[in-house]
Amino acid sequence: xxxxxxxxxxxxxxxxxxxxxxxxxxxxxxxxxxxxxxxxxxxxxxxxxxxxxxxxxxxxxxxxxxxxxxxxxxxxxxxxxxxxxxxxxxxxxxxxxxxxxxxxxxxxxxxx
Amino acid sequence: xxxxxxxxxxxxxxxxxxxxxxxxxxxxxxxxxxxxxxxxxxxxxxxxxxxxxxxxxxxxxxxxxxxxxxxxxxxxxxxxxxxxxxxxxxxxxxxxxxxxxxxxxxxxxxxxxxx
Numbered sequence: 001x002x003x004x005x006x007x008x009x010x011x012x013x014x015x016x017x018x019x020x021x022x023x024x025x026x027x028x029x030x031x032x033x034x035x036x037x038x039x040x041x042x043x044x045x046x047x048x049x050x051x052x053x054x055x056x057x058x059x060x061x062x063x064x065x066x067x068x069x070x071x072x073x074x075x076x077x078x079x080x081x082x083x084x085x086x087x088x089x090x091x092x093x094x095x096x097x098x099x100x101x102x103x104x105x106x107x108x109x110x111x112x
Numbered sequence: 113x114x115x116x117x118x119x120x121x122x123x124x125x126x127x128x129x130x131x132x133x134x135x136x137x138x139x140x141x142x143x144x145x146x147x148x149x150x151x152x153x154x155x156x157x158x159x160x161x162x163x164x165x166x167x168x169x170x171x172x173x174x175x176x177x178x179x180x181x182x183x184x185x186x187x188x189x190x191x192x193x194x195x196x197x198x199x200x201x202x203x204x205x206x207x208x209x210x211x212x213x214x215x216x217x218x219x220x221x222x223x224x225x226x227x
Contacts, residue, residue, distance in 0.1 A: 034215070034216075036216075043218050043220065043221070044156075044202075044216075044218050046215035046216070049215065089155060089156065091216075093206070097163075097169070098144045098161070098163050098206070098208060099158070099161055099169065099171075100144070100146055100158070100161065100204070100206060100216055101158050102148070102155050102156040102158070103155055104154055104155035105155040105156075
């Protein structure tokens with residue numbers, strides 16, 4: 001069945017460091033891919049999305065490219081800030097069934 | 113605008129008691145509806161989802177069930193709670209348009225403690 005695998009955390013970085021959080025998926029057909037973020041004490045909110053192969057989603061300096069050949073959707077940011085400290089979830093929505101599944105989440109901690 | 117309501121926010125129930133958590137969506141028609149359980153280190157575990165009235169897909173065999181008696185109402189139930197049912201439950205909805213997959217909107221969640 002469909003699944004999402006993302007790297008375990010926590011990821012600890014200094015401010016202005018480069019961030020990569022890996023996400024790979026297994027799915028039939030052509031799913032849509034998402035990154036959601038959960039800031040401390042808040043609910044999940046959409047960070048970015050991509051709906052077809054080679055699409056690049058971007059928002060708030062974060063980027064992720066839909067790579068069908070490697071079934072990946074890695075999240076990157078060139079220079080993280082303390083305010084980026086949060087839990088990041090990779091997600092997949094099946095085109096055929098609308099099922100929406102999430103990875104286990106990766107906690108990012110950014111220190112000044 | 114669309115809104116999602118989930119209640120109650122917190123709940124403490126004894127083992128063996130029944131459970132009913134309710135989720136309603138306003139401002140849209142025929143949404144996809146989802147129930148998740150969020151646990152530390154396990155992310156969001158999909159429990160049930162529904163693409164229409166009376167249509168329920170179960171993802172994890174367990175002590176829970178779901179129903180969708182109305183288009184914008186999604187209920188999570190149990191006849192007899194177990195200690196292992198404790199957790200944080202989230203309801204979510206998306207637009208049910210196959211060609212345009214959009215973002216999911218989440219309720220505020222219910223913290224369930226089974227004692």
